[in-house]
Amino acid sequence: MQKSNHPVPAPTKGAIPPAKKKGLTKKVRAAIDALIAGRAKTHEEAAAIAGCARESVSRALKRPEVLEEIRLRVEQQLKGKTLARAAGKLDQLIDANSENVAFRATELALGLNGYRPPQQGTTVQTNVNVGWMIDLRTNADGPGQRLGDSTVGGTIIDAEPVEQSE
Numbered sequence: 148m149q150k151s152n153h154p155v156p157a158p159t160k161g162a163i164p165p166a167k168k169k170g171l172t173k174k175v176r177a178a179i180d181a182l183i184a185g186r187a188k189t190h191e192e193a194a195a196i197a198g199c200a201r202e203s204v205s206r207a208l209k210r211p212e213v214l215e216e217i218r219l220r221v222e223q224q225l226k227g228k229t230l231a232r233a234a235g236k237l238d239q240l241i242d243a244n245s246e247n248v249a250f251r252a253t254e255l256a257l258g259l260n261g262y263r264p265p266q267q268g269t270t271v272q273t274n275v276n277v278g279w280m281i282d283l284r285t286n287a288d289g290p291g292q293r294l295g296d297s298t299v300g301g302t303i304i305d306a307e308p309v310e311q312s313e
Contacts, residue, residue: 171216174199175207183220 171179177197181187187196190208194201207213240252257263 171207171213174203175213178204178207179213179217179220183217183224 174197178187178190178193178199181193181196187193190204191201194204197204208217237252237256240248241256243249243252254264
């Protein structure tokens with residue numbers, strides 16, 4: 148047997164081995180399946196379906212790899228049959244007998260396709276110049292001097308009123 152030209156270095160004393168990525172057990176996968184499919188509404192119900200303790204499910208649902216698996220599965224489900232079902236239901240609601248329901252469904256469908264009604268409400272301008280400027284900086288170094296005391300030596304600002312058009 149030939150020796151490799153690139154031997155793997157031996158771990159140094161006190162070195163921490165890299166963390167092993169934990170896999171999901173069959174029971175955790177079963178609990179996730181039950182929760183995502185809607186067969187279980189609580190951790191306790193999911194644990195009963197998976198055949199394990201509620202605490203095990205609760206602990207597992209805090210692990211990052213389990214949360215990532217749930218995120219991927221939910222995303223997959225939403226992009227799959229759920230999205231198609233939601234589109235079908237929205238299409239049915241557009242033809243609903245209730246004018247309010249039909250209007251809201253139509254408004255949502257248009258909004259999802261980029262058609263939005265003009266925004267109502269107050270318009271706030273961000274480049275508005277304020278008519279007064281107050282300088283709160285002081286040069287007070289002595290004890291007993293207060294802000295606004297003429298001995299403080301603060302800057303006096305001369306201001307002229309601005310006429311507002313009505």
